[in-house]
Amino acid sequence: MAHESFEDQEVADYLNEHFISIKVDKEERPDIDSIYMSVCQGLTGSGGWPLTIFMMPNQKPFFAGSYFPKHSRYQLPGFLDLLKAIHEKWLKDRNDLVHTSLAVTQSLQKESMQESSQKINIKTIEKAAKNLLQQFDSTYGGFGHAPKFPTPHNLMFLLRYAALKQDNMALKAVEKTLDSMYLGGIFDHVGYGFSRYSTDEKWLVPHFEKMLYDNALLVHAYIDTYQYTGKQSYKEIAEMTLAYVERELTHPEGGFYCAQDADSEGVEGKYYVFDPKEIEQVLGKEDAAYFNSYFDITKEGNFEGKSIPNRIKSLHPTTPLEDKRINAMRTKIYDYRYKRTTLHKDDKILTSWNGIMIGAFAKAYKVLRKEKYLHLAQAADSFLCNHLTDGTTLFVHYRDGKASGVGHIDDYAFYSWALLELYEATLETDYLRRSLSWITQLIELFFDDTSGGFYLYSSEAESLIARPKEVYDGAIPSGNSVAAYVLEKLYRLTGNLSLRKTLDKQLNFLTNEVVHYPNAFCFSMMAFMQELYPTKELVCVLPTDESMEELNEMISSHFLPQLSILVKTKQTKEALSQLAEFSKDYPLTTDEPFFYLCENHACLAPVHDLTKIISLL
Structure with missing residues (x-):
């Protein structure tokens, strides 16, 4: 839509003449995105991005949709036609739009106030694990069909389930998925790090965008699994991923950037794919033959005539993964790739995602005891202290020397989690104090003391048409799930009775949300495990x-x-x-x-x- 409509002169002229156009970055304003995505799902039965909303001047929406081409085609209405129809309706029958906007807003507000009185017990935990295992792909790992997303918090939950119940099926699902993701093209075998998701069932062809949060959560999953199983390959994959983040996504002062794009020179994946002759020109004939065979780089290719390096034909990663000959060649290919074409970096620094990554480096230090991981975690923590808080309030994002946006639930919950991981890695009391301080701030500004649950945005933030509470664990865990987990841990560490009261209300709130489909709330399940199994x-x-x-x-x-x-x-x-x-x-x-x-x-x-x-x- 950006290229087809917003940059098109005809569309721009019509928009500027008849509408006030507002473009929202959903990462900077997840509160706005959440509310109007709910509107879109309610009005159309589905959602997705780009998200297109038409609303009254008072923020109340009356029409929603996702993608619209410039001109109508087949079943898709054209954006220009839609603009003209809405403008005509505005002129001739504005009251109808007003009534629609009121009805939509009332429905949204009613939905956010719903309560029930469900109960959760160990059977709910077992149901979450059973549902996930029923979706498990025993051939290629992962859950469900393509496209396949890493969703590492599902693996973190299953690993804990395997440990508590001594369940070999759960452990097998975790290990098979972690093995298969590494072998596939979703893992960058030249520069390390994981792409966002796989378009196929084998994890071969990714959407090539690399996100900070995926890599952070995957480090959590690989480190946990290494610690439980002792298998060297999981340690090495985690360390490769951390090396990628340190090299490609780390600000000189310590914070972590958001992402790297999928496209180079307008072509998705161009940066990442090779043909055998290219490799031969860099490495020479003998080494190239070894490298191409190792990473399945062929004349036929596996992606639009080129090859995505992968190790799927290996069937399983060797233990250990270290191959000195390959590593020497890999360095040369990385240098060649780096100069061959450019890759755009999203250099925003988000407090919430930095929280997950700080926690990942802290956990790596806790398990592997390598000082550099602690230093990287501490440097990023210092960056947040210096640039993304004024001491009492967290901000959403930092770029070009400027912090902006009043923090949302994820900023407070994920940063508290990061400090808790730093405490568990170092046992330094000050990290415990600071984690408790930020979770207390979260309670004061975001908690619904009557019905439980944390609102998406603060009581001191800009007022919107609804104040939602997000619980579903999507690509990243929800702020409510992480807040519950941190509350559980902090209560057990401190014995604080005030925390206990908030925790009870939070767990009751979550119960109502998760009980029917618990495997969609795996991070919440980790919090409930702290409550339902012996600690x-x-x-x-x-x-x-x-x-x-x-x-x-x-x-x-x-x-x-x-x-x-x-x-x-x-x-x-x-x-x-x-x-x-x-x-x-x-x-x-x-x-x-x-x-x-x-x-x-x-x-x-x-x-x-x-x-x-x-x-x-």
């Missing part, structure tokens, strides 16, 4: 750093999603007592470490030896 709390009273090293080793080598850890030392005891009042009851009086393992508000006798705790876990 444990470990309070560590440590007099020396030596015990801390032993504790870090335990954390990095065991997948323990239901465990919360607090560390009390001489340096942290005062700050910790402010955050978790119960920590005052654990004495710091000897030169020996004490470990208290608690479950269901009851603690076992303390032990000095951490290996005993590991056996109990």
